[in-house]
Amino acid sequence: MAIDLLYNVLIFLGAAVLIVPLIKRLGLGEVLGYLVAGVVIGPSALGLVPDAEAVLQFSQVGIVFLLFVIGLELKPARLKLMRKAVFGFGSLQVALTTVLLGGLALAAGLSPAAALVVGFSLGLCSTPLVLQLLGERGELGARHGRYAFALLLFQDLAAIPVLAAMPLLAGQGWLAEGWGPLLREALVAVGAFVGLIVGGRYLLRPLFRYAAATRSREVFAGTALLVVIGAALVMALAGLSMALGAFIAGVLLADSEYRHSIEADIEPFRGLLLGLFFMAVGMTAQIGLLAETPGTILGLTAALLAAKWLAMMAAARAYGTGWRVALNLGALLSQGGEFGFVLLTAAGAAALLDAKLVGLLVLVVSLSMAATPVLFLLHARLVRPLFKAGKRRRDFDRLPETAPQIIIAGFGRFGQIMGRALQGLKIPYTVLDINADHVEFVRRYGNEVYFGDASRLDLLQAAGADRARVLVVAVGDIDASMRIVHRVRRRFPHLRLYARARNRYHAQLLMRAGVTHLIRELLPASLELTREVLVGLGIPREQAQHTVDTFRPHDEQALRRQLEAFGNEKQQLQTLQDAARELEALYEEDEEIVTRIQPPR
Known part of the structure; x- marks a missing residue:
């Protein structure tokens, strides 16, 4: 058993190491690399890992960790502000997509109940795929990124009652048993939802306070894992989405003083398990069906992408977004999603859909997910430059190839004083500042400042962080400061960190993160x-x-x-x-x- 497990781990790691960098080098992104790696090692190709379904079930944990990290970034006050986009825009898009795809399924000869399930299932998008694509391009905070997240959150919520109502749609036993079982399931779900929120509000902080008091990083990391998996399990036992439970736990901790430490400990698990999920999706794709009827499969995939693009454009414009945002959303959210696999499989088990049709539709969803990174890349390169309306987002500056001894992150009043002193001593340094207007203003006075986000590891690498000796974290925002510190300590441990602390609390966060040179x-x-x-x-x-x-x-x-x-x-x-x-x-x-x-x- 242990040897088989190690063998499978070796296969997954080997495929990821060999294939993902190759796909990334072609400019197609990590997600497509993991999907291709899964196809190669799966039953449809080399068959190195035959039990693809078991891997897919386990890899759902990657989505759980992803939603937890997103919840950490989303404070309750901000979530409250998003409620209109979540329920207004989300319900509009889901309704339009379900009607359009369900109408096409009805025209193809399916019964009304089956057409409704197919329309809704294919209308759902892939949360991890979309968020990973946005994260790779640093667009989660952009206007289309916020709308995409709101829509995905609503879809995850909407999928839960549909899944619960599947026996009712199939007409299986609910007439004989009455509404009792369905009402009991609904009450259990609501109770779990409320219990998780109330319990988490009063128990999570004392739990992490206890873990922090041990001053053991392993205990603290174990506590974070306990909370994520525990919240997911509570929701799963209640018949709800595991990812929803993890998301709620993350939101409850978003205002906590432990937020940055938790995120730093969870991040490695999230990345590995999410990569495993995409590989599992690639493994489950029945490539044999594509070989048998390539025209049908590819035609259905193209029809799904086109129909969802059209519905997304209509929903976005009806909601009041500009053309630029609508086009971005159309290119980003035209694929099927992992909840589609779940709903289609459940529909097959409930005899709503034929098993062969389920296999065909699952393959179509998989191909649409694989096509999305390529389509979004083409959109970014070919369509975005044509946008005329609105101010174009400025690209980060190209950094010099020479590596200075000192990198200064943030060049406000604090960083400028240090820069002037270093300049007087003729000590070279590189400055990264995220405020584009600020960069332009400072440059007028002859300072060498570059527009860039110092929390992005690729920009720090380009700035010479692997060869520099000192990084000065002079940014004023506490959250941004701690993001930089945590990521730099993991990726560039040789760098000596000097940091600006806004107050005593910030100073304590920096000291907990291992920064010994700081100034309040x-x-x-x-x-x-x-x-x-x-x-x-x-x-x-x-x-x-x-x-x-x-x-x-x-x-x-x-x-x-x-x-x-x-x-x-x-x-x-x-x-x-x-x-x-x-x-x-x-x-x-x-x-x-x-x-x-x-x-x-």
């Missing part, structure tokens, strides 16, 4: 002003400086003690109160301060 931006200025205030009270300057010099190490020590109680608000407050009393005692013991620092009479 307000501390030096506050202490300098404190010194001047004391001088203004008539205290000699050297004595005022002595007071400030006494405060600084004491405050650093208090910060480290707070770090030990990170996540425990009550204990942190107690630490601050103890530190205040200690400082008073410290000043009282310092005879020089006591005798010299007295307010004038």
Whole structure:
């Protein structure tokens, strides 16, 4: 058993290492590479891993981790703002697509119930495929990326009641048993949904606080895995989507102080399992059917892509988006999805659809998923340059091939001061700043600044991070700062990190991430002003400086003690109160301060 498992792992890793980089080098993206790798090692080609269905079932965990990470990025307040797009745009698109595809299925001779199931099943899109494509191009935050995510979220929600109603559509036993079983299933589902939200709201933070208190990275990572898999299992046992459970858990932790640490620990599992999912999809494709009737299969695939593109364009324009967003959505969301596999298989088991028809439609969905990366790439290269309306998104700057010793991420007021000093010393450095307008303004004064997102590893690589000695994280946004730190420590561990901390909380996050060289931006200025205030009270300057010099190490020590109680608000407050009393005692013991620092009479 162990040898068979290791053999399968070796096959998957070997296929991924050999095929995925080759497909990426052709400019076709990782997703298509994993799909091709799955086809090659699957039963339809070399047959190196024969049990494709078992692999597909296990690899669904990759979608679970993907939705959890997305939930971490989506704070509840932002999710509330998206509700109109989720339910308004989502329901409009699903309704139009189901009617169009269901009408075509009805015209092909299917019964009304079967046509409805086929129309809805084929109308669903692939959540991991679309989000992976958007992530590769850094477009999750773009307008079409937000609409795509809202639509995918609604589709995942809408698929659940349809799956539950499959026996009813097939007319199997519900008349004899009454509505009782169906109502019981609905109540269990609602109870699980509410229980997960309420329980997660009150239990997740104490759980992670306990894990953080152990100061063991393995325990913390294990806790994160426990939460993801546990939330997914609760929903699965209630007959709902595992991915939905993981997404809810992620949203509940999005405002947590542990968010960045959790994301850093989960990210490796998400990437590996998502790659496995796409390989499993490739393995399940029945390529033999394509060889038997290539014209029928390819014609149906083209018809599905064209019909969904048309329905998406109509829904997007009816909802009020511009042509540019509508075209982007049409190119991105014209494929079938993994929930289509589930619904079509369930329809076959319920005798709504013929087994041969189910196999044919599953292959069509698989081919549509494989075609999407290519179509989206062609759209990006050929159609997007023709867009006239709206301001074109600026491409990141080309970075110089010479690798400086220092890279500065963020060139606002903080980074500019350091840059001016380095420039005066004739020490070369490269600056990356995400604000395009800011970059243009700073360049007018002769500074070498490049437009780019320092959290993107490919841009850091291009900036020479693999050969540089120092990275200064001077960005003002705490979330962006921590993203850069976590990714750089994993990918470029040799880089010495120096960071700007906005406040004590940010400083604690940086210290937890292993950053030892950091400056709290307000501390030096506050202490300098404190010194001047004391001088203004008539205290000699050297004595005022002595007071400030006494405060600084004491405050650093208090910060480290707070770090030990990170996540425990009550204990942190107690630490601050103890530190205040200690400082008073410290000043009282310092005879020089006591005798010299007295307010004038």
